[in-house]
Amino acid sequence: MANGGSRGRRSGRARSGGTALAGPLRDVAGDAGHTGHPPRMGFFTDTSVCIGCKACEVACKEWNAVPGTGLGLTGMSYDNTGGLGADTWRHVAFVEQRKPLGGQETGAGHDGTDVFEAARRLGTDAASPGPGATAPTAAAAPPAAPAGEPPPAPDGRTELRWLMSSDVCKHCTHAACLDVCPTGSLFRTEFGTVVVQEDVCNGCGYCVPACPYGVIDQRAGDGRAWKCTLCYDRLGAGMEPACAKACPTDSIQFGPVDELRERARQRVARLHAAGVTEARLYGADEDDGVGGDGAFFLLLDEPEVYGLPPDPVVTTRDLPNMWRHAAAGALTLVALAAAGFAGARRSRP
Amino acid sequence: MSGPGDAGRGGGTDGTDGTDGAGGARAGRRRGARGEQPVVPRAEFREFSSYYGRPVLKRPTWQATDIAGYLWLGGLAGASSLAGAGAHATGRRQTARVLKSGAAGAISLSLAALVHDLGRPARFLNMLRVVKPTSPMNLGSWLLAGYAPLTFAAAASELSGRLARAGAAATASAAVLGPAVTTYTAVLLADTAVPSWHEGYRELPFVFAGSAATAAAGLGLLAAPCAVSGPMRRLAGAGAALEAVALRRMKRRMGLVAEPYERGSAGRLMRTAQTLGLGGAALALTAGRRSRAAAAVSGVALLTGSALLRFGVFHAGVASAEDPRYTVLPQRERMAARGDGTSGRSPAAGPGGAGGPGGGTGRRGAD
Numbered sequence: 065m066a067n068g069g070s071r072g073r074r075s076g077r078a079r080s081g082g083t084a085l086a087g088p089l090r091d092v093a094g095d096a097g098h099t100g101h102p103p104r105m106g107f108f109t110d111t112s113v114c115i116g117c118k119a120c121e122v123a124c125k126e127w128n129a130v131p132g133t134g135l136g137l138t139g140m141s142y143d144n145t146g147g148l149g150a151d152t153w154r155h156v157a158f159v160e161q162r163k164p165l166g167g168q169e170t171g172a173g174h175d176g177t178d179v180f181e182a183a184r185r186l187g188t189d190a191a192s193p194g195p196g197a198t199a200p201t202a203a204a205a206p207p208a209a210p211a212g213e214p215p216p217a218p219d220g221r222t223e224l225r226w227l228m229s230s231d232v233c234k235h236c237t238h239a240a241c242l243d244v245c246p247t248g249s250l251f252r253t254e255f256g257t258v259v260v261q262e263d264v265c266n267g268c269g270y271c272v273p274a275c276p277y278g279v280i281d282q283r284a285g286d287g288r289a290w291k292c293t294l295c296y297d298r299l300g301a302g303m304e305p306a307c308a309k310a311c312p313t314d315s316i317q318f319g320p321v322d323e324l325r326e327r328a329r330q331r332v333a334r335l336h337a338a339g340v341t342e343a344r345l346y347g348a349d350e351d352d353g354v355g356g357d358g359a360f361f362l363l364l365d366e367p368e369v370y371g372l373p374p375d376p377v378v379t380t381r382d383l384p385n386m387w388r389h390a391a392a393g394a395l396t397l398v399a400l401a402a403a404g405f406a407g408a409r410r411s412r413p
Numbered sequence: 414m415s416g417p418g419d420a421g422r423g424g425g426t427d428g429t430d431g432t433d434g435a436g437g438a439r440a441g442r443r444r445g446a447r448g449e450q451p452v453v454p455r456a457e458f459r460e461f462s463s464y465y466g467r468p469v470l471k472r473p474t475w476q477a478t479d480i481a482g483y484l485w486l487g488g489l490a491g492a493s494s495l496a497g498a499g500a501h502a503t504g505r506r507q508t509a510r511v512l513k514s515g516a517a518g519a520i521s522l523s524l525a526a527l528v529h530d531l532g533r534p535a536r537f538l539n540m541l542r543v544v545k546p547t548s549p550m551n552l553g554s555w556l557l558a559g560y561a562p563l564t565f566a567a568a569a570s571e572l573s574g575r576l577a578r579a580g581a582a583a584t585a586s587a588a589v590l591g592p593a594v595t596t597y598t599a600v601l602l603a604d605t606a607v608p609s610w611h612e613g614y615r616e617l618p619f620v621f622a623g624s625a626a627t628a629a630a631g632l633g634l635l636a637a638p639c640a641v642s643g644p645m646r647r648l649a650g651a652g653a654a655l656e657a658v659a660l661r662r663m664k665r666r667m668g669l670v671a672e673p674y675e676r677g678s679a680g681r682l683m684r685t686a687q688t689l690g691l692g693g694a695a696l697a698l699t700a701g702r703r704s705r706a707a708a709a710v711s712g713v714a715l716l717t718g719s720a721l722l723r724f725g726v727f728h729a730g731v732a733s734a735e736d737p738r739y740t741v742l743p744q745r746e747r748m749a750a751r752g753d754g755t756s757g758r759s760p761a762a763g764p765g766g767a768g769g770p771g772g773g774t775g776r777r778g779a780d
Binding site: 147369379393400 | 467472596605644
C-alpha cells in the first residue's frame with residue numbers, strides 16, 4: 065500500500081543497504097533530496113569526562129531562547145532538570161552508584177588498618193617511627209595496596225561513583241518523529257540533522273509518542289512540538305552548537321559524524337586499555353534499530369541506567385507491515401458486512 | 414550519599430531495579446503494584462535498571478476524549494457507511510437512513526475532535542500540505558478529506574430524497590473508503606514507540622474492525638424493527654467474535670506489554686468493553702430477534718462497548734509509555750534473543766565490556 069510510494073520516491077538515492085525505512089544509510093541528507101550538501105554533522109558526547117556542570121543546558125537555553133522550566137527540585141539527585149522535553153534540549157543526568165570508577169582506585173585503601181593498634185606501635189620499630197620522624201625509609205615503605213576492588217567498610221559501604229551524561233536529541237538516521245510528522249514540519253537539513261519548522265507545526269503531537277528516545281515534546285501554552293535543532297542557525301554560519309561551545313571538558317564534541325565515530329572508537333579503546341572496561345558506545349552503530357544516531361554517546365554503564373532505551377527501533381520500520389495488516393482488517397470488515405447481508409431477504413420498504 | 418536514588422546499581426549488589434531507591438510516591442507505587450500482583454506473574458520480579466524510575470518515552474500528549482473518542486467515532490462512521498450501503502442495496506430504507514446519518518454525524522464529530530486536539534487548531538489545514546506515506550496521520554487526513562464529504566452527500570440525499578443516483582454513488586464510495594477509515598486508526602496508534610500500541614500492530618486493525626462492526630450494528634439495531642435487522646444482528650455477532658479473538662491473539666503475542674491491557678483503569682475499560690460487546694451481541698442474536706426493546710438495549714451495549722474499547726486501548730498505551738519497565742525489558746529480551754551482550758551495541762566494546770569492578774555478576778539477565 066503506502067510503502068510502495070515511499071520506496072519509489074526514495075529509490076535511486078545513495079544507500080548502503082537496508083530499506084528507506086530502516087538500516088544503514090550512507091548519505092542521510094542526500095536521501096532526503098539535498099544535493100551538494102555538507103557532510104553529516106553531529107555530536108559525540110563522551111560522558112567519561114562530563115563533570116555535570118550543566119553549562120550545556122544553560123548555553124542551549126540562552127542561545128535558542130528556550131523558556132525556563134521553573135525551579136523545582138526532584139529530590140533524587142543533583143539532576144533537577146529531570147529529562148529532555150519541549151523546554152529542555154540538553155539534559156545532564158546524574159547517576160549515583162556504589163561502585164568505584166574503573167581504573168581510578170587510589171590504591172591506598174585504609175580499610176584494613178586499625179589506627180589504635182598503629183598508634184600503640186608508634187616508635188617501637190622502624191616502620192612506625194615516633195614523633196619527629198617525617199618519613200619512613202625507602203626500604204621500609206609499606207607495599208602498595210592490592211589493585212582491584214577495595215574491601216567494603218564494616219558498615220557495608222564501598223566506593224561511590226557519579227555518572228554524568230549530557231543527553232540530547234539523537235538526530236537519528238531514520239527519525240520516527242520526522243517519518244510520522246503529517247505536515248512536513250519536521251525535516252532533514254542539509255547537515256543530516258532533524259529540525260522542526262515552528263511556522264508549520266500544528267501541534268498534532270504525533271512525533272511525541274513516535275520518538276523511541278522520548279526526546280521531543282509539546283510545549284505547554286504554545287501547542288507546538290520543540291526539540292534540539294543542533295543549532296541549525298549556528299551551523300549555517302559555520303559555528304558549532306552552543307552546548308558544544310560551552311562544554312568546558314570537551315565532553316560534548318561536535319563535528320562530521322564519520323570523524324566523530326572514529327574518534328569515539330579510539331577513545332573507547334583507550335579507556336579499555338586504562339582499565340575502564342565498562343566503557344561502550346551508544347548510538348554509534350549504524351546497524352542498530354534507527355540506523356545509527358547523529359548524536360551518539362560514550363557511556364560507562366547500561367543505557368537504561370542513564371534513561372536511554374537499550375535497543376531503540378524506529379517504529380516506521382514496521383510500517384509497510386502495519387499497512388498490510390490494516391488492509392487485511394478492512395477487507396475482513398467488508399467480508400463480515402457482506403456475510404451479514406448475504407443471507408438476508410430483500411426487504412420491502 | 415544518603416540520596417535516595419542509586420539508579421542503576423551494579424547487578425551484584427542487590428537484586429532490585431533502579432526504581433526501588435527512587436524514593437517517595439514512585440517507589441511506593443511500585444511496591445503497591447507488586448502487592449496487587451499475580452495477573453501476569455512472569456514479569457513481576459524481573460530486574461531492570463532505569464533512571465530513577467523515570468519513563469524512557471514521552472507520554473502521548475493526546476487528550477483521551479478527543480483521540481480515543483475519534484477512534485470510536487471514526488470506526489463507527491466507517492462501518493456505518495459500509496453497513497448503510499448494504500441496507501441501501503437490500504432496500505432497508507429505515508436502517509440505511511439511520512446508518513448514513515450516523516456516519517455523517519460521527520465523522521463530523523471526529524473532525525471536530527481531531528481539530529480540537531491540535532496544539533494549533535487554526536493550522537489544521539497544514540495536514541494537507543504534503544502527501545506523506547510514512548505518516549499514517551497524513552494519509553488519514555487525506556482519507557478523511559475524501560471520505561467525510563461522501564458521507565455528507567450520502568446522508569443528505571437519503572434524508573432529502575433528492576438526487577437519488579448521486580446519493581447512491583456517494584453511498585457506494587463511502588462504503589469503499591469506510592473500512593479504511595475504520596482500520597487505519599490502528600496503524601495511527603501502532604506507528605509509535607508506545608510499547609502496548611506498537612507491539613499489537615498485527616492484530617489491532619482486526620480488533621478495531623470487529624469493534625467498529627459491533628458499533629455500526631448497534632446503531633442499526635437502535636434504528637429498525639426486528640423484522641429487517643437480521644443483517645445487523647449477524648454483523649454484531651461476527652464483529653464481537655472478531656474483536657474477542659483478535660484481542661486474545663494480540664495479548665498472547667505481546668507478552669509483557671499486554672499487561673497494561675489487564676491492569677488499572679485500562680484493564681477495567683477493556684473488561685467492561687468485552688462484556689458489553691459479547692453480551693450485547695448475544696442479546697441481539699437471542700431476545701433481539703423478537704423484542705424491539707431487547708434489540709435497543711443490545712444496540713446501546715454494543716455502542717458503549719465499542720467506545721470503551723477505544724478508551725481502554727488508548728489508556729493501556731499511555732500506561733505502557735509511562736512505565737520504563739515496558740520499554741526496557743522487551744528491548745533487553747530482544748537483545749538477548751539476538752545474542753547481544755550487555756554492551757553488544759558497541760562495536761568497539763571488547764568482550765569484557767560488561768564487567769568492570771563490581772559489575773559482571775548477574776547483570777539483569779541480559780547475558
